[in-house]
Amino acid sequence: MGAPNFHSWATVYQVNVLARTVELDCPGRGALPGFLVWLWFCFEAGMTQATSLYRPSLLELAREGNFRAIAYWINSLLAPYGMVVRATASRSGRLNILIDFRQPYPREFYLGLRGQLIQFICYRLWTLNSAAIRDVRIVARMAGEPNVLWQKAVRINTLANTDRPTGRSYLSRTSRSRSSLYGKQRLSWSTFQILRSFLLSRFAIAGFFLCYWLLYWKLSGYPVIEHAQDLPAAAIQTPQTLVASSVNVSLSGNSIIPDLTPGLIRNRPLLNVTIPPAFQGQIVHQVSLTGGEKLIALTFDDGPWPETTEQILDILQQANIRATFFMVGLHVQNHPEIAKKVAEAGHAIGNHTWRHLMQNLDAPTAVEEISNAARLIYEATGVKTQLLRPPGGNLSGELVPHAQQNSYAITLWSADSEDYYVASPLIVDNILRNAQPGGILLLHDGGGNRAATVQALPQIISALQQQGYRFVTIPELMEAKVKNRLTRSFN
Numbered sequence: 001m002g003a004p005n006f007h008s009w010a011t012v013y014q015v016n017v018l019a020r021t022v023e024l025d026c027p028g029r030g031a032l033p034g035f036l037v038w039l040w041f042c043f044e045a046g047m048t049q050a051t052s053l054y055r056p057s058l059l060e061l062a063r064e065g066n067f068r069a070i071a072y073w074i075n076s077l078l079a080p081y082g083m084v085v086r087a088t089a090s091r092s093g094r095l096n097i098l099i100d101f102r103q104p105y106p107r108e109f110y111l112g113l114r115g116q117l118i119q120f121i122c123y124r125l126w127t128l129n130s131a132a133i134r135d136v137r138i139v140a141r142m143a144g145e146p147n148v149l150w151q152k153a154v155r156i157n158t159l160a161n162t163d164r165p166t167g168r169s170y171l172s173r174t175s176r177s178r179s180s181l182y183g184k185q186r187l188s189w190s191t192f193q194i195l196r197s198f199l200l201s202r203f204a205i206a207g208f209f210l211c212y213w214l215l216y217w218k219l220s221g222y223p224v225i226e227h228a229q230d231l232p233a234a235a236i237q238t239p240q241t242l243v244a245s246s247v248n249v250s251l252s253g254n255s256i257i258p259d260l261t262p263g264l265i266r267n268r269p270l271l272n273v274t275i276p277p278a279f280q281g282q283i284v285h286q287v288s289l290t291g292g293e294k295l296i297a298l299t300f301d302d303g304p305w306p307e308t309t310e311q312i313l314d315i316l317q318q319a320n321i322r323a324t325f326f327m328v329g330l331h332v333q334n335h336p337e338i339a340k341k342v343a344e345a346g347h348a349i350g351n352h353t354w355r356h357l358m359q360n361l362d363a364p365t366a367v368e369e370i371s372n373a374a375r376l377i378y379e380a381t382g383v384k385t386q387l388l389r390p391p392g393g394n395l396s397g398e399l400v401p402h403a404q405q406n407s408y409a410i411t412l413w414s415a416d417s418e419d420y421y422v423a424s425p426l427i428v429d430n431i432l433r434n435a436q437p438g439g440i441l442l443l444h445d446g447g448g449n450r451a452a453t454v455q456a457l458p459q460i461i462s463a464l465q466q467q468g469y470r471f472v473t474i475p476e477l478m479e480a481k482v483k484n485r486l487t488r489s490f491n
Contacts, residue, residue: 065132305446
């Protein structure tokens with residue numbers, strides 16, 4: 001429940017008093033009801049709760065070089081195995097990781113763990129992508145013994161610490177100043193919340209009074225000037241009329257993709273995302289490659305999305321790689337210019353349905369979801385696609401069967417980043433642990449705040465490229481499979 005908020009209680013008491021006693025004179029109409037004042041103060045009380053101080057997460061603290069957070073995080077991973085970890089900083093700024101083995105196993109057992117344990121800790125520190133962590137010394141000993149069992153000095157090279165200052169203790173300076181830094185963050189956040197509360201509350205009360213006076217004039221018989229603009233009936237369409245009037249859908253034959261030739265896009269060059277016949281109508285989790293090539297495909301769902309999609313496009317452009325974007329029809333309708341940028345950058349586009357409905361769909365709704373999304377994608381980008389990803393990977397209902405009957409490749413994934421609810425270090429870890437040749441990586445550029453995805457993406461690309469992977473689109477991955485088959489048949 002938390003501590004009682006006496007400020008809120010006092011405010012509510014004051015509101016009740018004012019609501020009964022305050023009256024504002026209005027010419028010719030008695031008094032202004034006190035409920036407006038009551039609404040005002042309730043709004044003020046609610047906005048007061050929004051001024052809580054900023055609280056960084058454990059991984060945010062660890063990324064900033066907070067040694068207690070680093071120790072707590074690594075302890076949460078190693079404690080079940082009887083290991084206790086402490087973290088300190090040396091005068092030179094080096095991070096010291098101290099490991100105590102608590103289980104009564106022979107020394108030879110712990111000596112044999114050295115390589116695996118060092119690799120494990122270094123990998124976890126690397127996923128933080130921290131500018132504050134570079135030089136690390138790992139020291140291990142058996143609990144109760146004064147002598148060191150083994151030790152290792154390593155350097156963690158990440159994108160964030162590549163260009164950091166050298167010399168004395170960037171890490172140490174960060175550690176000494178982290179209290180003041182977080183103090184500034186809290187002060188800045190609190191100031192922002194207070195200003196927002198002040199401005200919004202004033203705008204709200206002004207809106208209440210304006211609405212009251214408009215109602216007052218209306219009831220008093222004063223003429224109220226109303227401006228109305230007639231809209232053509234064709235501009236307002238229900239989902240049913242949207243499909244019937246704009247889309248020519250064929251339920252039989254080889255295509256569920258609507259045949260569209262509107263005047264707005266008649267002169268636009270046609271860009272088809274086609275796939276080999278062997279994959280049409282198939283459910284694809286990954287593509288098995290036999291030629292030894294380390295190809296892998298990045299895919300992004302739920303876009304296009306303001307800011308996030310464009311940030312991801314910039315990262316992909318800098319790395320000179322192409323990906324596949326599965327777009328939601330409504331988001332394309334809201335942000336057609338972003339969808340167009342994706343197509344112009346040379347990325348492949350897939351259908352992620354019209355409204356992103358997660359439940360099982362009946363046949364009419366399934367046709368509506370696929371065809372409306374296809375229409376909106378085509379109008380925004382000029383692309384007709386044969387790739388479909390059902391929302392949430394749901395293979396039940398009539399959505400997938402309809403798509404299969406009409407030559408779509410049902411494209412799922414082999415590695416889920418889980419970027420919709422975990423921090424960037426875990427996103428990196430989820431991808432790298434499950435990456436394999438011919439794999440399809442699932443990330444999201446839309447559907448919510450994807451700042452963690454944007455932060456993790458450069459590190460994912462850099463790590464996989466260092467492992468020898470080459471990034472391709474889904475159609476390119478499928479074409480590589482076909483070429484492998486042809487090569488084997490000729491040989």
